[in-house]
Amino acid sequence: MDRPTPDPARLRRSYEGGELLEAQVPADPFALFGAWFADVVAAGLTEPNAMVLATASADGVPSARTVLLKGYGPGGFRFFTNLTSDKARDLAANPRAALVFPWHGMHRQVRVVGRVEPLTHAENAAYFGTRPHGSQLGAWASHQSAVIAGREELEARYAELAARWPDPAEANPAADAKPAGGTEPAGGTEPTGGTEPTGGAAPAGAAKPAGGVEPAAGAALAGGAEPAGAASSGGEGGVPLPDFWGGYAVIPESVEFWQGRPDRLHDRLRYRRERTGWVLERLAP
Template identity: 50%
Template structure:
């Protein structure tokens, strides 16, 4: 009997992390204020799309799914992104309105992880953002039945051209498209350090207040 092949050891991908210490005394009293500090530093570091975040969802039956989406706004109410409500993530969140977000800012040795509940934005809020998008993106929102199987690229392109001919100037807001807000109950800030002794500070919602905790790396 042949030996079962072993997965390769990716020794060449090992790296050392070293960053400024992340100390309780140095962070903001609430996670949104602290996120603003780090987000501005990520933008100042010229990261490619610092607003890119991994969105993890689960169906009602517990089947997980993750994908990268773009943060389009945030404030004390939470973190906002836009999508087709009939997509897989949209269906997951309709069944199970909880999500996790991850901002992987690897070049500056930082990550931010958010867990929270999810609600839809009002039609007015979604419409305001939709009308600010480029024309092609607005037609694309109509043309793509996101996550549905299509027979070919040609079918998708033909659908786009059909809708562009129908609305050559100003397509309306689709009723199946809009914004979602993740209202955080936990926000964790991760700063890489030497010897895998990373700094992890977690804000946890307790009533109307936030509790700050240090987690073991």
């Protein structure tokens, strides 16, 4: 606390070396997003799939937080969360959102505005099954956005769940061993970039939306009873998908690509959805 506090008004950087011109971009914003996403991954930016998600309550009170992109394509930009969280309550009352991908290291950002639809149970289960065992337990342990007495409460709940659903890799280390020769089994890798297949739109209303119901995220496990809120098995180690956990797709009505330029004369190209397709327009910086 002895160091002097920097004056943010004196912090300046000139954005050099990039440009974004109409003649250089594809007609589809998802194609340009995919190219930019590949650029930031190749450049080694930390958490390239981190995005700021902004929502608003029924009363119009805004809130924002960073979440992780878990898929993109014609069906929208996907993320997953606890369905009793503040963000889920906002989306139940006001199913619209904005996203920002803050790729500062490349003097770029992407802004998305659109409606939000819940993913299907099958889509939720498919993604939940790919999560590490600890993350699956964490989804059960955390009653997200609720006030708790202390970290000890959270850790005790996690330990109880870990005892019920042990990590199969720890119980049988040989299960994770690679075959002779060190090669990875075919089909064991995750698709690069996490992209959603073309045409993989999430069917509207196909999953139960977050309706503000408080399922028992921390239900007692004593006596061997199945915890309240278990929707299905199928996760690694047999951890079931909680029925209070799932995903959303932000289906864009506009996607803006921002490229920093010198003298604050930045390039801003916005794709705006119309009935006949996407319209590309330049915005003043």
